[in-house]
Amino acid sequence: MCGLRMEIEDDTIVAVRGDKDDAFSRGHLCAKGPELKNLYEDPDRLRYPLKRTANGWEQVDWVSALSDIAKRLVEIQGKYGNDSVAVYSGNPSVHNYGSMLFGQRFIGRLRTKNNYSATSVDQLPHQLLSYWMFGHQLMVPIPDIDRTNFFLILGGNPFASNGSLMTVPDVKKRLKEIQERGGKYVVVDPRKTETAVHADEHHFIRPGTDAFFLFSIIDILFKKKLTNPSPFVNEEDLRELETFASKYPAKETQKLTGIPAETTERIALEFANAKGAVCYGRVGVSTQAFGALCQWLINSINVITGNMDSIGGAMFTLPAVDMIDPKGVMKSSPGSFHHYGSRVRNLPEFNEELPVAALAEEILTPGEGQVKAFVSSAGNPVLSTPNGAQLEKALSGLEFMVSVDFYLNETTKHAHYILPPSSALEHDHYDLVFNIFAVRNTARYNQPAFEPQEGMLHDWEIFSDLTKRIELLKSGKPLPSELIRTKITPSAILDHALKSGPYGEKSGSSIEMSLELLKNSPHGVDLGALKPCFPNRLWTEDKKIRLTPKEVVGDLDRLWKHREKLLAEADPRDNFLLIGRRHLRNNNSWMHNLPKLMTGKDRCTIMIHPEDASILGIGEEELVVIESRVGRIQLPAELTDEMMRGVVSIPHGFGHGKEGTSMNVAAKFAGSSINDLTDDQALDELSGNAAFSGIPVSVRKKTA
Numbered sequence: 001m002c003g004l005r006m007e008i009e010d011d012t013i014v015a016v017r018g019d020k021d022d023a024f025s026r027g028h029l030c031a032k033g034p035e036l037k038n039l040y041e042d043p044d045r046l047r048y049p050l051k052r053t054a055n056g057w058e059q060v061d062w063v064s065a066l067s068d069i070a071k072r073l074v075e076i077q078g079k080y081g082n083d084s085v086a087v088y089s090g091n092p093s094v095h096n097y098g099s100m101l102f103g104q105r106f107i108g109r110l111r112t113k114n115n116y117s118a119t120s121v122d123q124l125p126h127q128l129l130s131y132w133m134f135g136h137q138l139m140v141p142i143p144d145i146d147r148t149n150f151f152l153i154l155g156g157n158p159f160a161s162n163g164s165l166m167t168v169p170d171v172k173k174r175l176k177e178i179q180e181r182g183g184k185y186v187v188v189d190p191r192k193t194e195t196a197v198h199a200d201e202h203h204f205i206r207p208g209t210d211a212f213f214l215f216s217i218i219d220i221l222f223k224k225k226l227t228n229p230s231p232f233v234n235e236e237d238l239r240e241l242e243t244f245a246s247k248y249p250a251k252e253t254q255k256l257t258g259i260p261a262e263t264t265e266r267i268a269l270e271f272a273n274a275k276g277a278v279c280y281g282r283v284g285v286s287t288q289a290f291g292a293l294c295q296w297l298i299n300s301i302n303v304i305t306g307n308m309d310s311i312g313g314a315m316f317t318l319p320a321v322d323m324i325d326p327k328g329v330m331k332s333s334p335g336s337f338h339h340y341g342s343r344v345r346n347l348p349e350f351n352e353e354l355p356v357a358a359l360a361e362e363i364l365t366p367g368e369g370q371v372k373a374f375v376s377s378a379g380n381p382v383l384s385t386p387n388g389a390q391l392e393k394a395l396s397g398l399e400f401m402v403s404v405d406f407y408l409n410e411t412t413k414h415a416h417y418i419l420p421p422s423s424a425l426e427h428d429h430y431d432l433v434f435n436i437f438a439v440r441n442t443a444r445y446n447q448p449a450f451e452p453q454e455g456m457l458h459d460w461e462i463f464s465d466l467t468k469r470i471e472l473l474k475s476g477k478p479l480p481s482e483l484i485r486t487k488i489t490p491s492a493i494l495d496h497a498l499k500s501g502p503y504g505e506k507s508g509s510s511i512e513m514s515l516e517l518l519k520n521s522p523h524g525v526d527l528g529a530l531k532p533c534f535p536n537r538l539w540t541e542d543k544k545i546r547l548t549p550k551e552v553v554g555d556l557d558r559l560w561k562h563r564e565k566l567l568a569e570a571d572p573r574d575n576f577l578l579i580g581r582r583h584l585r586n587n588n589s590w591m592h593n594l595p596k597l598m599t600g601k602d603r604c605t606i607m608i609h610p611e612d613a614s615i616l617g618i619g620e621e622e623l624v625v626i627e628s629r630v631g632r633i634q635l636p637a638e639l640t641d642e643m644m645r646g647v648v649s650i651p652h653g654f655g656h657g658k659e660g661t662s663m664n665v666a667a668k669f670a671g672s673s674i675n676d677l678t679d680d681q682a683l684d685e686l687s688g689n690a691a692f693s694g695i696p697v698s699v700r701k702k703t704a
Contacts, residue, residue, distance in 0.1 A: 001025065001434050002162075002169045003524060004033050006449055013037040013449070023526035024442040028170035030162060031585045035594045036425055040450070044593055044663055046406045046420035047456055057408070057418075062457060062465075065417055067479050070469035072400045072416075073110070076373045083343075084372040086114035086359065090379020091122065091588070094433045098460030098490040099421070103377055106463040109470055113340055113354065114362060114371055120355040121385055122283065124689040125291040126165055128350055131335035132549040133299055135539030137351060138324050138332060138436050141299060141314035142166055143278040144530055145174050145439050148312040149183030150274035152267065154210055154298070155284020155693070156187075159194040160584045164282050167438040172198070174439075183274070186267060188213065188259070189284060190579055191607070191649055192642035204644040207577045207694035209257040209566070210281070211290045211559055214297035215248035216261075217268045221304060222246075226272035228306035230545060232534050237547035241300060244548075244556060248563075256566050258644070272305050276312015284579065288694055290559055292687040296552050303545060315530035316537060319435040320443040320504075320513050321497045324537070330432075330497040334539060337551070343369045347688045355688035356385045357680045363394035373400040377459075382410040383589045383655050386682065386690045387630045388675035404462055407590060408662040410655065421459040426452040430494050430518075443503075444524030445494075445515060457483075460490055491515060503527060555686040575696035578628070580674055581607070581649045589653035592666035604671025605638035607649040608699065613639050616701055623702040626650070628695055630679050633672035634702055648699060650674040652692075 003022025007015040016037055018029030039045070049065040050057045076084055087107050093099050107115055119127065127137040143151065143166055156164065158171040168174060175198065178185055184200035187193065188210070196202035205213060221227050222242045229238055250261035271277045279301045285294040299308070307313030323332040338348035342358040344365050354362075359381070363371045374395065382388045382395070388410075395401060395414040403412035406420035421427075429446040452458070457465075461483075468484045495515035500506045503513035511517075511525070518525065535543040585597040592598060606624050618624055621636045626648070635650065643649060655673025656666040674692075682691040 001167050001431055001438065002028055002030070002033060003444065004029070004036070008449060011450065013040070019523060021523040022444070023524040024438070024440060024444070025169035031597060032591065035591070035597055038594045038596065040423050040425045042593060044407065044665075045423065046408065046418060047453060048420065050408075050418045052416050062455075062483060063481060065419065066462075066465050066469055069402050069417055070466060070473055070479070073373060073375075074470055074473045076400060077110070080372050081369065082111045083113050083369045085110055085112050086116065086362065086371045086374050087112065088356065088359065088374070088376045088379050088381055089117040090377065090381070090384070091118040092378040092590075093117070095429075095431065096378070096424075096427075096459055097430050097432045097494065098427060098458055099378065099463070100432060101490055101493060102460035102463040102467070106467045109467050113349070115353045116356040116359050117353055118356075118379060118384065119353060120350070120357070120688060121287070121690045121692070123165055123286055124350060124355075124687050125286045125295040125684065127335065128292055128337065128687050129295040129299055131337065132551060133296070133546050135334060135541075136324050137335035139316060139537065139539065140165055140437060141302065141308065142317060142437055142439055142530065143280045144276070144312050144315045145171075145178070146529070148178060148276045148278050149181065150271050150277035151175070151178055151183070151185035152188070152271060152277070152279045153185060153195065153199075154188045154214075154279070154281040154294070155286070156280060156282030157189070157193040157195045157582065159198070160582045161282070163437070163439075165437050166280065167434045184270075190577075190644045190647045191581065193581075194584075203259050203263060206256065206258050206644070207579050207647060208288045208290065209253075210285045210288070211293045211297060212248055212253040212563065213257045213259055213264060214294060214301065215245050216250040216253045216264050217271070217301055218297065218304065219245040219249055220265050220268040221272055221301075224269065224272075226269065227304045229304045230306065230308050230534070232538060232543065232545050233303060233547050234544055238304065240548045240553075241304070247560070256563060271301070276310070277305065277307050278302060278313045280314075283582075284693055287580075287690060287692040289562070289682070289684055289691045291684040291689050291691070293552065293555060293559060296549070300547060303547060308545070309532050309534045311532070316533050317436055317438055317441055317530060318502055318527070318533065318537075319438075319441065320501050320527065321430070321432055321435070321494065322501050323432060323436065324539070326539070328497070329500045330493070343367075347683070350688065355683065355690070356381065357683055357688070357690045359385070360387065360391040360394040360680060363398065364390075372398065374398055375402045375404070376411055376415070377404040379405075380409050380411045380589045383653055383673050383675060386675055386678040386692065387680035388655070388673050389631055390680060404459060407593065409589070410658050410661055413658075413660040419462050421462060422452040422456050425449040426456070427458045428491060440529055441527035442524055443498075443513065443518060443527060444521070445518035447519065551686065558685060576612070576646055576648045576699050578626070578674070578677060578695040578697045579647060579649050579693050580652045583651060586651075586653060589666075592653065592656060592669055593663040595665050598665060598669050602636065602669070604635060604651055604654040604669065606635045606699070607638045607640050607643050609643045609645050609647075610639045610641060612645060613637060616699060618701045625700050625702050626677060626697050628677040628679060628697045631676040633676050635672050648697065650677075
């Protein structure tokens with residue numbers, strides 16, 4: 001979403017800079033932007049199809065690869081049923097509109113219930129609560145960061161992520177501007193993150209207890225009569241929420257969270273009295289045992305203080321391609337929940353996807369409906385999903401596997417075919433999803449910097465051809481001996497959506513949005529600040545916010561039982577609690593193969609508080625053994641008082657020491673995978689999202 005200015009001479013990138021004229025990113029450039037050059041030039045990047053044979057990997061032509069893949073998938077589904085083929089889409093898929101559009105068509109053609117994505121390891125609680133409370137999964141409230149005066153951040157580190165479900169370039173400057181206009185921002189996190197270091201306040205919180213802290217804030221707001229609820233809330237829902245919150249007074253929850261009652265009360269009062277305040281929670285609160293309840297409570301705080309759909313609070317975009325409006329030409333599903341469940345544990349589907357924590361057991365468990373074949377796209381779930389060692393075991397026993405990816409990595413090495421698409425600089429792009437999450441309405445179209453080498457295909461061309469071959473086989477027709485081209489291109493679909501959208505000619509907008517307009521506006525088009533949009537963009541039947549969804553209410557007993565369990569613990573530090581962390585330069589595993597992003601000191605360490613380390617006899621950089629229910633790894637220690645006592649932190653995306661991969665830079669910084677410790681059985685039971693945060697682990701110094 002950041003505008004880049006590239007200088008190219010003789011088909012070589014000589015410089016990459018932030019585009020100062022970009023209407024949205026304002027010249028911001030983080031460490032990842034310039035590395036598009038190294039990604040494009042990476043000698044490890046695959047460019048043509050590979051087939052795994054008895055003699056190793058062999059390059060094959062596209063037609064024979066696509067024909068064989070289509071035949072194998074059709075044969076397996078014919079023998080075992082549609083659900084015998086599973087699909088996984090990694091998070092780069094949503095940054096590639098061609099892959100999104102045609103990949104979904106491919107998945108739809110397979111008609112399998114075993115559809116998985118990175119959603120259930122990251123953001124499922126956000127989308128689920130948007131579906132339940134506002135009527136659409138993409139109606140995710142966005143902090144109006146440029147106009148707020150009190151920003152409460154839980155489990156988020158936007159300095160490293162540039163927002164994450166809050167598309168916000170140059171977040172450091174925007175957060176500083178809050179302070180400069182007399183406001184403040186407060187971070188609540190078990191680690192004093194890069195964001196927290198610059199905050200007005202940082203408060204440690206025990207992992208997995210955020211729901212208690214949030215409930216206490218709501219209790220204080222009601223007791224102090226500081227509520228100013230949205231007019232789109234039913235009175236009976238407010239009274240019900242008040243009753244629920246009264247069970248969690250701050251003087252009681254301080255024993256659970258570690259945050260003093262007087263601190264919680266002061267934060268609640270300052271939040272309520274600020275002119276424009278917003279509560280925002282991200283990965284740390286999504287990826288825990290009560291992730292869905294946390295997102296519900298965060299939304300509720302914004303609603304009952306008058307800060308939902310309000311300037312300076314939590315607001316909603318009106319994107320140029322409106323995937324939310326049911327009358328839009330590119331409308332998406334509002335969502336669904338538990339229309340069916342996974343075969344082994346009956347974990348709930350959301351939006352026709354199952355939780356990825358179920359994937360390995362669906363492959364390994366015999367019986368009707370067992371997964372026999374697997375298609376992965378733009379993902380490395382062996383390193384990015386819980387209990388990666390179990391998933392690796394599962395992948396190694398599949399009858400057939402295909403990966404659409406341009407790296408031979410820890411996941412794709414198990415494939416029978418690897419189909420590499422073009423890179424980001426070789427195809428056009430319009431961000432369908434992250435414009436929906438932007439802190440300002442904006443639109444920009446990126447034209448390719450380079451033409452792909454002859455014989456390369458884009459993601460959408462791979463999926464389009466493969467979909468057609470499957471359709472031909474299922475209808476009993478022969479397969480052609482050449483690539484199957486389609487007249488419908490992503491850009492044609494985009495142009496129609498732009499012209500028909502809220503800023504297009506068909507809507508009567510003076511902007512007359514179109515693909516041609518965006519092509520002639522390389523710095524992007526500013527569509528203005530976020531505006532209040534209720535009740536028009538509330539998609540519930542009665543145009544009201546569902547403040548107390550019945551599904552959420554049904555999960556409150558589980559929270560209460562967890563409270564009782566925590567209070568009964570004699571020493572909460574019998575085990576350490578493990579949390580993850582991300583870094584600006586390597587927040588995804590594939591970034592570890594880009595040399596400049598891996599410079600500096602080793603980042604794959606276990607962070608531990610010095611007093612905890614002293615008790616265990618652990619010194620700086622000494623090797624530490626960390627063990628959980630599912631696995632054991634070892635890492636060098638990094639002693640820091642930026643960790644809460646009793647909590648340790650390991651970054652995700654590492655673990656590149658496996659044989660059979662071809663990522664030479666990453667192999668030099670192999671590290672260990674946090675997901676050899678995280679537990680596929682540890683979930684947010686309400687949503688099905690993986691509970692990475694707060695995993696109990698033992699920690700000891702490695703002895704000879």
